[in-house]
Amino acid sequence: MLIFSIILLILVGIILLVLEILVLPGIIAGVVGVLFMISGNLLMYKNYGNTAGNITLTSTLVLTAILFYLALKAKVWGYFSLKGT
Numbered sequence: 153m154l155i156f157s158i159i160l161l162i163l164v165g166i167i168l169l170v171l172e173i174l175v176l177p178g179i180i181a182g183v184v185g186v187l188f189m190i191s192g193n194l195l196m197y198k199n200y201g202n203t204a205g206n207i208t209l210t211s212t213l214v215l216t217a218i219l220f221y222l223a224l225k226a227k228v229w230g231y232f233s234l235k236g237t
Contacts, residue, residue, distance in 0.1 A: 154199060158192045162212055165189035170219050189216075 165188030172182030189212055197205030 154195075158195050158199075158208075161188050161192035161195070162208070165192060166212070166216050166219060169216065170223055173220070174223055 165185040168181045168185030168188065172179070172185060176182075193205065193209050193212060196208040
């Protein structure tokens with residue numbers, strides 16, 4: 153059950169961070185997302201050791217980078233920008 157909680161914590165953090173960049177104004181969701189990701193990674197290091205922590209940290213960074221790339225490549229910004237003058 154703990155591993156599910158850690159994975160959920162990291163995924164919610166990534167989702168909040170992506171939403172902060174693309175949709176939500178302000179910095180609250182981004183800060184909360186980063187804190188969720190950090191706490192999930194720290195819990196993984198504490199409960200499962202260095203190897204599992206390193207794998208989780210690397211996976212988190214790669215998944216976050218891929219999601220940012222896909223979100224920006226899909227021209228999501230066009231849906232939220234003003235079209236008129």
